[in-house]
Amino acid sequence: MSEILNNEATAADNGHVLTNADFRGITLRSFTLMSSFNYERMQSLGFLYGIMKPLRKIYAGDDEGLREAMHRHMAAFNMTCAPSTFVMGIALAMEEMYAKDKTMDTSGVNAIKVSLMGPLSGIGDTFFWGIFRILACSLGVSFAAQGNPIAPFILLFVFNLPNVLVRWFGIKLGYTQGSSLIEKLEKGGQMQLVTHCAGIIGAVSIGTMIAMWVSINCPLVFQIGEMEIIIQDYLNQIFPKLLPLAATLGVYGALKKGLNTSAIIGGIVVIGFVLGVLGAVSM
Template identity: 75%
Template sequence: MAETTQAASQITKRDFRSAFWRSFTLMGSFNYERMQSLGFLYSIMKPLKRIYGDDEEGLRAALKRHIAAFNMTCAPSTFVMGISIAMEESFKRDKELDPSTVNSIKVSLMGPLSGIGDTFFWGIFRVLACSLGVAFAQQGNPIAPFILLLVFNIPNVLVRWFGLKLGYTQGSAFLEKLEKNGQMKLVTYCAGIIGAVSIGTMIAMWVSISCPLTFTIGEMTITIQEYLDQIIPKFLPLVCTLAVYGCLKKGMKTTAIIAGICVIGFVLGVTGLVAM
């Protein structure tokens, strides 16, 4: 940690170690509403308590911010944790900053870092670790499972530890530079755009709804889905997502929304109006 950062920071080495070890619980409470948010919040809980101290209202607001949906490859997630801690310190020092920007930054980093993390950890390290483990196992060597675990987890642990420190130190310096240059609003605006694009991409990839209805007029067969795609590609997934978002904004319970989706989906599926 840089000396200037140490001088201005209230975060101790013990707090960093806590965030590091707790980051291994990131997937411990995964759910389809907010995904890794509980694990993320649990990981940075001690640094947040250190930052806000006796400021219960500030701490409560910070906890609410970091319970928002979060999902990315586990190993590089500590980089985002480090940046989040640095931003929370900035919010504590400067009341004029907009605390909601932290979630915009988190969303903007989820996609790029997940792409890098998936490529290295699931596309390279996992394959390499399994290949070496299988090679030793075929020879009857008892160290085969240990080879697999070491080859995969050594880079995993290193990325988690140094990602946390790099995210905090460089994130803090980067934020201070933006504050001095007055470019924080521009970065926040761009991050919001990237976040919106990421959400739109996830809707197109994960929400699969189509209309299989067809009509025959003379010798012409009309497929409703083809016309919907000409108007707006992935129109039905977008409508479904916006409807769910509207229900959440109105305060409806998640269980009620899920039950409604099941009932409506079943009825529309049986009648042939929609297909998954």
Template identity: 40%
Template sequence: MSNQKNTITLGKKKIFSKVFWRSFTLSGTWNYINAQGVAFLYCMLPFINAVYKKKEDRIAAMKRHMSYFNITPAIVTFPLGIAGSMEEENASKPDFDISSINAIKASLMGPLSGIGDSFFWGTFRVIAAGIGISLAQKGNPLGPVLFLLLYNIPYFLTKYFLLRLGYNLGGQFIKKAYENGLIEIITRAAGILGLMMVGAMIYSNVSLATTVKFTLGDMTFKLQEILDQILKGFLPLIATMGCFALLRKKISANKIIIGILVLSLVLSLFKIV
């Protein structure tokens, strides 16, 4: 166990460098199954290969980090650092709670994305674009150059320092959390928060409503209004859980997508949705 832990200590700078540069590929493999999950795993590979010597341990870690993940690219290095630190702890402590790794990741997605979007999309980009456009309108060739510099310098620096901050804070925090029993509480709370985020994402991103209505006497009832009174987003929830059940039965995502398209066409043809 001690040899595994020393591996990442001795080559820490090299590992950080690999993770940092790989983090720029975060949105390159974005998909509707696990969003940035594939790219997050690619970024984590230097950590995984450094701390795990057994093939089965590396495979288990790879599967772990293929789970759904979606965050503002500028601050992804913070959860990468924390996850790397937690994987190191897992490699050196047989009683480590493995489920806490993904629980912490899931709990960080929403809050960090809110901060990242506000600063980088809502502030730095707008300011940089305003300065760049004002110069470009006057025919100054420095306009686009300044735009790129003003946006990307904070972007690069943030990603670089957050990686080390996440790794250092992660290691110290995990050690203290295990000593006082806080890790179990955090894992449970993070899991609950992650489920809340998934529920909110289903409601905001999955659009499904029925147009079915029926008449009883002089009154006309719309099925969608009745369902909304029972539970907002009832049909999107049922559809999402159905897709999840099919995935658990090892049915490929491509087949599910094709099935959704065919079913959508049939239901639209009969004016059900």
């Protein structure tokens, strides 16, 4: 904690433009991360809203740079809410570097964001949903069982104290430590390697999410003599989760071609309905 405060004290000397007031604003706005969640871009709108004011400060006088930064942060983003400010801090540190050096590759910011979503979500889910929530509820229930009116406040306090602290110090740590780390990587010529590895981790994370969330099976069964041929079994032997992957890549291809999202959703409904009636696919 003291190291974070020391880093903040020397932020001006390192050329950083964000202050405590900016950190407070990001911390407060981070609580709206899920307020506009959607299945196209997930938390991206909340993420952009959280860093919007600092972005305007970083790109002051550079409207085109601000527009490009806003467009970058509209990419799909999804993770446990509390540690998300750490990613916001790193993203702002990188945007600060891009604003100063227009020759830098801006693809790194989203690669870093995607690579951090999985690991930080695993940590966040473990602590906030697996530990703090259970502890807070246990204490709240024990007070409520005794008829104590402060029971709900105990629950809210125990759960939200670490929640607020992680958000507050996460933004500071990501902004101060993240920028220095990125500068070292850039000077050492390792930034491209880190970006490449982050992209690999992101692709693996996306593949995992497809396997977990997209459920499409082929229920077709053929009878040849006494032998029963189940198509899905053969598909699993050739390529497990082949149909979910094909469907996801199809939607991705449609998005890359610029098709309207509503049209894509409508197409999925129609195709799914027809194939479902024919018995070719099932959920």
